[in-house]
Each structure stands twice: as structure tokens, then as C-alpha cells.
Amino acid sequence: MSEPQLDELRDIDRTERHPLIYDVSETQDISRGTLFYVKEYGRGAVVWRTIVRxxxxxxxxxxxxxxxxxxxxxxxxxxxxxxxxxxxxxxxxxxxxxxxxxxxxxxxxxxxxxxxxxxxxxxxxxxxxxxxxxxxxxxxxxxxxxxxxxxxxxxxxxxxxxxxxxxxxxxxxxxxxxxxxxxxxxxxxxxxxxxxxxxxxxxxxxxxxxxxxxxxxxxxxxxxxxxxx
Incomplete structure (x- = not known):
């Protein structure tokens, strides 16, 4: 996965279901679970706050x-x-x-x-x-x-x-x-x-x-x- 793709994935709104997740999963052989967490706890996210919320x-x-x-x-x-x-x-x-x-x-x-x-x-x-x-x-x-x-x-x-x-x-x-x-x-x-x-x-x-x-x-x-x- 290229750095621009990773940045784009991190910038996706955490509640949005984005086709990039499926494209990357299929082309890069990365599990959707991993990509889900990249999006869920992406750029600027504070993990413990997300979990508590x-x-x-x-x-x-x-x-x-x-x-x-x-x-x-x-x-x-x-x-x-x-x-x-x-x-x-x-x-x-x-x-x-x-x-x-x-x-x-x-x-x-x-x-x-x-x-x-x-x-x-x-x-x-x-x-x-x-x-x-x-x-x-x-x-x-x-x-x-x-x-x-x-x-x-x-x-x-x-x-x-x-x-x-x-x-x-x-x-x-x-x-x-x-x-x-x-x-x-x-x-x-x-x-x-x-x-x-x-x-x-x-x-x-x-x-x-x-x-x-x-x-x-x-x-x-x-x-x-x-x-x-």
C-alpha cells in the first residue's frame, strides 16, 4: 500500500464505509479487519477516547x-x-x-x-x-x-x-x-x-x-x- 493510499484511508470519516477499503483489501492482500482499525483509529484519533465513547x-x-x-x-x-x-x-x-x-x-x-x-x-x-x-x-x-x-x-x-x-x-x-x-x-x-x-x-x-x-x-x-x- 502506498503512503498516499494509507493517508487517504486514515482521513476517511470513521463512520463512513468507503470503497477504498475493499480495493486495498483485494489488491494488497490486507485483511479488512486491519483496514477497519486503520480507519476506526486513524489520523488524529485517540484510541482510548474512541473506545470509551x-x-x-x-x-x-x-x-x-x-x-x-x-x-x-x-x-x-x-x-x-x-x-x-x-x-x-x-x-x-x-x-x-x-x-x-x-x-x-x-x-x-x-x-x-x-x-x-x-x-x-x-x-x-x-x-x-x-x-x-x-x-x-x-x-x-x-x-x-x-x-x-x-x-x-x-x-x-x-x-x-x-x-x-x-x-x-x-x-x-x-x-x-x-x-x-x-x-x-x-x-x-x-x-x-x-x-x-x-x-x-x-x-x-x-x-x-x-x-x-x-x-x-x-x-x-x-x-x-x-x-x-
């Missing part, structure tokens, strides 16, 4: 949503913690779902940089593969988490019956399956909207997906426990 409102909203989740936890803690294994499982599930949201967000942001526009996920092999990989990882972690929780409660002298164990496994499986689908959908929808506005999806997706996972995990678990037990 794009992330601050989202972080405030995500914090409010998480606070609502805390209030919901206080309201429903009697139901949620009526069974000892869920005392162990709840924080593990919350952490796991938040981590999966981060993985989905980062991977989808990368795909957006590389492809600019994404087809529907069911028609895109990379997105289908990402969904299957995340779901498979989630189910493996469910087995580990449930096994650990049951082992801890058994060693503590409160071993649940076989029927109760089956219900716990079913509740956790359905909870994780539903939330992985929801977090995946939220990441795809939010990431596409943010990228089309010329913003960096990395500054938005992670707080959004983790906040959604935190709140919905409480609501879904309480609902499933109420039905199953």
Missing part, C-alpha cells in the same frame, strides 16, 4: 441490566437455592455463559471484519460451525459442572436421589441450550447493527452478551426449577 453508554446499560438480575436473584433465591446442588451450579453457569458470550462476540466480530456482510447464519458454514462448537463446549461444561456440584453435595452429606439428579441434569441442560441460542442470536443481531453503523463491535458485544446471559440465566433457571420440582 463507543462503550460507555453500553456499559452503563449493561450494568443496569445486571443490577436488575441481582434484584431478580434476591427475589427468587428461595426457589433457586432450595436444592443444594444449585448453590454450587448457579455461579458456575453464570460464569460459563458469560465466557461463551465473549467467545461468540469475538469470533463474530472477526468474521464481520473479514467479510463485511454476513449471510443468514444457517447459510454460512463458518457461523454454523461456530454455533456447533460453542454448543458442544457448553454441553461438555454442563457435564463437568453438574458432576462437580453433585460430588460436592454428596461429600457434604446431602446426596440427592436418582430422580432429583435426573431433574437437575435436565434443568441445567435446557437452561444452557436455551441461553446459548439466545446469546448467539443477540451477538449476531447486535454485532451486525453496530458494524453497519461504522462502529467497532468489540466495544459493544461483550458487555451486551454477558448482561443478557446474567439476567436470563436467573429467570430461566427459576422457571425450569419451578416446573421440574
Amino acid at each position: 463507543e462503550s460507555l453508554l453500553v456499559l452503563i446499560l449493561a450494568s443496569l441490566v445486571s443490577s436488575v438480575g441481582g434484584l431478580a436473584l434476591e427475589e427468587f433465591k428461595t426457589v433457586l437455592f432450595a436444592l443444594t446442588p444449585f448453590v454450587v451450579l448457579f455461579p458456575a453457569l453464570n460464569d460459563m455463559l458469560g465466557d461463551l458470550g465473549i467467545v461468540i462476540s469475538g469470533r463474530y466480530s472477526e468474521l464481520l471484519y473479514r467479510r463485511d456482510e454476513m449471510p443468514p447464519w444457517w447459510r454460512d458454514s463458518a457461523l454454523r460451525r461456530l454455533f456447533v462448537q460453542v454448543l458442544a463446549a457448553a454441553l461438555v461444561m454442563v457435564v463437568v459442572a453438574v458432576g462437580g456440584a453433585l460430588s460436592i453435595t454428596t461429600l457434604g452429606g446431602t446426596a440427592p436421589s436418582g430422580t432429583t439428579i435426573g431433574k437437575i441434569v435436565l434443568v441445567v441442560f435446557l437452561d444452557v441450550l436455551f441461553l446459548v441460542c439466545v446469546v448467539f442470536a443477540v451477538a449476531l443481531l447486535t454485532g451486525t447493527i453496530v458494524y453497519r453503523r461504522g462502529e467497532d463491535p468489540n466495544n459493544v458485544l461483550i458487555p451486551v452478551t454477558t448482561a443478557v446471559a446474567d439476567v436470563l440465566n436467573i429467570v430461566v433457571l427459576v422457571g425450569l426449577i419451578s416446573v421440574a420440582f
Whole structure:
């Protein structure tokens, strides 16, 4: 890439989608992600200010949503913690779902940089593969988490019956399956909207997906426990 081209790219308005990005990407074999960041944090840009400006409102909203989740936890803690294994499982599930949201967000942001526009996920092999990989990882972690929780409660002298164990496994499986689908959908929808506005999806997706996972995990678990037990 010549110096004049680089200067022109840096001078593009950060919210403008410019054909030069695609021309340079194709002729110079430079990824669109790299060129996106050259434009996003181009001439005269102060990186931390750009990140704070794009992330601050989202972080405030995500914090409010998480606070609502805390209030919901206080309201429903009697139901949620009526069974000892869920005392162990709840924080593990919350952490796991938040981590999966981060993985989905980062991977989808990368795909957006590389492809600019994404087809529907069911028609895109990379997105289908990402969904299957995340779901498979989630189910493996469910087995580990449930096994650990049951082992801890058994060693503590409160071993649940076989029927109760089956219900716990079913509740956790359905909870994780539903939330992985929801977090995946939220990441795809939010990431596409943010990228089309010329913003960096990395500054938005992670707080959004983790906040959604935190709140919905409480609501879904309480609902499933109420039905199953």
C-alpha cells in the first residue's frame, strides 16, 4: 500500500464505509479487519477516547441490566437455592455463559471484519460451525459442572436421589441450550447493527452478551426449577 493510499484511508470519516477499503483489501492482500482499525483509529484519533465513547453508554446499560438480575436473584433465591446442588451450579453457569458470550462476540466480530456482510447464519458454514462448537463446549461444561456440584453435595452429606439428579441434569441442560441460542442470536443481531453503523463491535458485544446471559440465566433457571420440582 502506498503512503498516499494509507493517508487517504486514515482521513476517511470513521463512520463512513468507503470503497477504498475493499480495493486495498483485494489488491494488497490486507485483511479488512486491519483496514477497519486503520480507519476506526486513524489520523488524529485517540484510541482510548474512541473506545470509551463507543462503550460507555453500553456499559452503563449493561450494568443496569445486571443490577436488575441481582434484584431478580434476591427475589427468587428461595426457589433457586432450595436444592443444594444449585448453590454450587448457579455461579458456575453464570460464569460459563458469560465466557461463551465473549467467545461468540469475538469470533463474530472477526468474521464481520473479514467479510463485511454476513449471510443468514444457517447459510454460512463458518457461523454454523461456530454455533456447533460453542454448543458442544457448553454441553461438555454442563457435564463437568453438574458432576462437580453433585460430588460436592454428596461429600457434604446431602446426596440427592436418582430422580432429583435426573431433574437437575435436565434443568441445567435446557437452561444452557436455551441461553446459548439466545446469546448467539443477540451477538449476531447486535454485532451486525453496530458494524453497519461504522462502529467497532468489540466495544459493544461483550458487555451486551454477558448482561443478557446474567439476567436470563436467573429467570430461566427459576422457571425450569419451578416446573421440574
